[in-house]
Amino acid sequence: MRRVTRVLIFHIATAADWAAARSSGSYTTSTRGRTLDEEGFIHAARAEQWRGVHARYYAQASEPLLLLEIDTDRLTSRVVQEPATAGGDELFPHIYGPVEPSAVLRAVPLEEALGATSFSALFLREVMRNAMLGMMVLLLAALGAVLLDDALGGWGVLVGALAGAGAGVLVILALSRRVART
Known part of the structure; x- marks a missing residue:
């Protein structure tokens, strides 16, 4: 054993x-x-x-x-x-x-x-899903940076990027909990 x-x-x-x-x-x-x-x-x-x-x-x-x-x-x-x-x-x-x-x-x-044709296909699907979620976080970070750049001046880009990324992570967590309940 x-x-x-x-x-x-x-x-x-x-x-x-x-x-x-x-x-x-x-x-x-x-x-x-x-x-x-x-x-x-x-x-x-x-x-x-x-x-x-x-x-x-x-x-x-x-x-x-x-x-x-x-x-x-x-x-x-x-x-x-x-x-x-x-x-x-x-x-x-x-x-x-x-x-x-x-x-x-x-x-x-x-x-x-x-x-699925194989375990590799299941794994690849999971990798692609995670890549799409990561891209969503990046896009939300970029959007936050653009929106807050004018409003907050020099720190607006950083604050906006962090806020956007945080919103993306919260969306992913909410989706993960929803999927886990099904």
């Missing part, structure tokens, strides 16, 4: 289980139809493994599913790489305790995650 240090791991969850976890503050579903108490740990997968887990255990699921992207650095429970079955060679991350919703970076509808 090897201890895992900061990585992203993935877990397939029902939308109902994830909604309940966000309400209670603790996700405790180990795998489809089994709880953490019953199994002893929560099953997870690395980026290259979650599609196989879906195909083996969730392909026939009729309820809405989500792919949870979990930052192991944010977990209070320990994560251990272990074989999925006794005598198995392939190691999977097992979470020995509940998952705090704050450790989940994203909850992506599974259809969307499966529609």
